[in-house]
Amino acid sequence: MSENEGLMARIDRLESLDAIRQLPAKYALALDMRDSDAWVNLFPEDVKVGGGQTGRKALRDWFDETHAMQFDGTSHHIGGHIIDFDDPDHAQGIVYSKNEHECGSEWVIMQMLYFDRYERIDGRWYFRRRLPLYWYASDLNKPPIGDRKMRWPGVAPYHGSFHDLFPTWKSYWAREGRPHDGPVDPPAPLEKFIETMRRDAPLPRPRVRS
Template identity: 65%
Template structure:
């Protein structure tokens, strides 16, 4: 790889790495224009709409309920470049939500999740093409989410999250007794770590919240 190609790769990685942090700040400050400006101009919104204006309308409505304030804390971020204009990645996010409860005291809901992202470069700038949120738990700060159905939003039925469903290794770990048998596979090539872990596993169906 030439020096110029290496520099272009580092610049792409750094620009992409900024996207989740910018998203978190824009979302928490409720700056809808800044947030939707992080997505491709033709971003898909639901089944029948596309574009930044459609995304802005959807997010503006969604962020008014069920919480009044949020804080998103960005964790580890893996980025893999597919070609000069496309990439994918996974980023952890630990979130806090001030959540009004009808007829009772407000709750402080904490959440652990990851985003499965697709990125695209348009007109020389990197954007989100798609964000798929995978949730592990959501619960009031004073109520640890031990046990099944860890998604525990106030006023809703408890539900199972999808935090581990993209990667088959979690279920395989608990299905077997003892360590895997046979030789350890060769390390994943650079740029293929996520694909290696997924092993062709399809993305789960997700009921998206505004996180």
């Protein structure tokens, strides 16, 4: 690669980072303002919706039906965002999100993160997939102490899979506070921070709530 090609690749990477970082913020704004067209256009045309359905129209139908039934209003606050590139047109990311939901007589607060896959198509970055992982959801006046911290009105409490993507959570508590054996692992390779932390853990299958 020539010096000019290397410079152009670095500029492209910086522009891609900025475009990808804007995706979760656009997602939150479109969701909170109930602009379902803006929201589904953050995904590619062939987005998989579930139940064998694909496409933005099917995703928009799911969006409109789900949010009309569950929430009177929402606010999504985006936190830290880690991005690793698989190649110039594909990347993955971890995004923290702290959310508030008006659910009738209850005000439900939530802490979660997303495991994202991003893809650039015809010069534009999209979400290829968003996997939501939840720590808790509970009425503002009811701290979610104990197990099964996902506590929506009218729904039996359940586990939200917040820690299930990263096996270190279970191994840490399995040591019961004892020091870690062995040497410190070397730093993760460039663009492999998320993959290194995951240690080939399988993807969890949590319930989907925004």
